[in-house]
Amino acid sequence: MSSKPTHTSALHEKDGVSQPDSLNKSSIASIKKNRRKQPSVDELVTGILNQDKVALSRAITLVESKNTKHLEKATAIIEKCLPHANKSIRIGITGVPGVGKSTFIEAFGKHLTSLGKKVAVLAVDPSSSISSGSILGDKTRMEELVKDENAFIRPSASGDSLGGVARKTRETIILCEACGFDTIIIETVGVGQSETAVHSMVDFFLLLKLAGAGDELQGIKRGIIEMADAIVINKADGDNVKRAQMARTEFKRALHLYPQKASEWQPKVVTASALQKNGIDDVWQMISAFRESTKNNGYFENHRKQQNRFWLLQTIEERLKHNFYTNEKVKNVLGDYLNATENSMISPFHAAQQLLKLLNS
Ligand SMILES: Nc1nc2c(ncn2[C@@H]2O[C@H](COP(=O)(O)OP(=O)(O)OP(=O)(O)O)[C@@H](O)[C@H]2O)c(=O)[nH]1
Numbered sequence: 001m002s003s004k005p006t007h008t009s010a011l012h013e014k015d016g017v018s019q020p021d022s023l024n025k026s027s028i029a030s031i032k033k034n035r036r037k038q039p040s041v042d043e044l045v046t047g048i049l050n051q052d053k054v055a056l057s058r059a060i061t062l063v064e065s066k067n068t069k070h071l072e073k074a075t076a077i078i079e080k081c082l083p084h085a086n087k088s089i090r091i092g093i094t095g096v097p098g099v100g101k102s103t104f105i106e107a108f109g110k111h112l113t114s115l116g117k118k119v120a121v122l123a124v125d126p127s128s129s130i131s132s133g134s135i136l137g138d139k140t141r142m143e144e145l146v147k148d149e150n151a152f153i154r155p156s157a158s159g160d161s162l163g164g165v166a167r168k169t170r171e172t173i174i175l176c177e178a179c180g181f182d183t184i185i186i187e188t189v190g191v192g193q194s195e196t197a198v199h200s201m202v203d204f205f206l207l208l209k210l211a212g213a214g215d216e217l218q219g220i221k222r223g224i225i226e227m228a229d230a231i232v233i234n235k236a237d238g239d240n241v242k243r244a245q246m247a248r249t250e251f252k253r254a255l256h257l258y259p260q261k262a263s264e265w266q267p268k269v270v271t272a273s274a275l276q277k278n279g280i281d282d283v284w285q286m287i288s289a290f291r292e293s294t295k296n297n298g299y300f301e302n303h304r305k306q307q308n309r310f311w312l313l314q315t316i317e318e319r320l321k322h323n324f325y326t327n328e329k330v331k332n333v334l335g336d337y338l339n340a341t342e343n344s345m346i347s348p349f350h351a352a353q354q355l356l357k358l359l360n361s
Contacts, residue, residue: 041073045080051180053152060154063171078171081178086304088177089291090184092198094224095208100234101187102141104208104274109142111280112183113150120152120181121145124169124188124198152181166197167318170311173201199227200310203300204287207231211240211247211271226258229267230286236271236279244271263299265290329358 039047039058047055059081062074095101109119121142145151156169173184186202188194199205207228225231231251236244251269261267268286272279294300324330337351346354 041076041080044077045178048077048081048175048179049084053179056152056175056179057154059175060172063175064168074171078174081174085174085177088173088182088184089204089287090173090186090202091287092186092188092195092202092205093208094188094195094198094206095234096210097189099208099210100274101189101208104232104234104272104280105185105187106142106145107274107277107280108283109145109151109185110148111277111284113145113148115284116150117183118150118152118181119145119148119183119185120154120176120179121185121187122154122169122172122176123156124166124186124194152176152179166201167311167315169198170201195224195227200307203294203303204229204290206283206287208234209247209251210235211244225254229261229263229265229290230283231255231267231269232279232283233269233271234274237273237276241271247271263290263294263303264297265293265299324356324359327359329361330355333358 039055044055044059044062048059059074059077062070062077065071065074093101093105105121109121112119142153146153154172169186173186176184186198188198195205205227207224207230209231211233233244233247233251248269248271255267255269258267270279270282270286272283274280291300294303334355337346337355340346341348341351
């Protein structure tokens with residue numbers, strides 16, 4: 001008898017992979033055709049509300065699209081998801097490259113899913129606008145978490161500006177919440193302004209630090225420390241344990257020098273080892289205590305309201321700026337005005353006035 005597979009066998013091979021017989025040529029073609037067909041707004045929203053990660057991913061891709069044709073559809077999806085959003089804790093995590101952000105988020109995220117939480121990890125990556133590459137997106141990161149059905153990981157899209165990346169991240173938060181994710185982690189590399197952008201979209205801001213040699217306080221950027229609700233001294237393992245504890249004492253002392261936060265929360269300093277998964281639950285307990293205390297004193301809701309106001313005003317500023325710099329009349333003469341201003345032939349104020357008039361002419 002011939003060993004040649006027959007068409008009646010349940011599976012057949014394509015490119016070395018077993019395929020159900022039902023996936024014959026015509027059905028594959030139809031799947032491909034359907035894939036090309038963009039789902040409607042309602043289909044995507046229904047998918048998101050049914051906690052379908054594929055629908056979520058497709059909606060995020062629309063939100064991130066630079067194609068202006070997608071803007072209307074993306075806005076409609078956000079509007080429909082908005083009433084189902086907001087029921088999460090949004091946690092910002094920052095730290096210099098190499099401090100252990102991915103290792104920490106992997107351990108933290110896995111811990112949270114083991115507690116029955118649904119975790120979305122988003123990244124705000126300022127490098128994408130500079131190098132068109134992405135510090136956070138390029139590597140295979142969080143290998144375990146990515147396989148967890150209760151987790152969703154999305155690196156940031158490369159944006160033209162930090163503002164653009166931040167706007168998309170805010171909208172993505174809304175989509176993830178509508179999709180049932182109750183813990184949203186927003187990661188950024190502590191190398192620039194991105195921390196401020198992330199701070200403006202989270203409830204709790206966590207700074208990862210290392211117990212370095214020498215004077216710990218020298219490396220502190222005042223602004224970032226001021227924003228932090230907690231400092232986690234990572235890599236507190238092996239020979240590093242003692243140093244991490246010393247660093248903890250120093251940071252605690254330093255944090256007391258700052259004025260009290262509007263949240264009335266006294267920022268905490270803890271040590272952890274993301275690699276050995278030590279101190280991970282302490283971080284979660286701390287965030288839970290923060291949520292409880294700020295919900296009780298009204299700060300939590302109030303802060304989110306302020307963030308919404310800020311998002312609106314920031315979006316208006318961005319659009320105005322965009323309209324100005326892409327206006328043909330402005331583009332034609334901007335260089336001349338810049339030259340004239342450089343050479344003190346016209347004052348910058350007068351030049352600005354003239355240029356702004358062009359927008360409405
Ligand atoms: N000993 C020790 N090593 C750690 C710990 N956490 C992370 N590392 C190691 O530190 C290195 C950097 O870790 P990552 O998690 O990639 O750090 P990152 O901050 O995400 O780095 P970037 O992606 O470059 O921003 C890796 O070799 C990790 O294995 C820890 O708790 N203890």
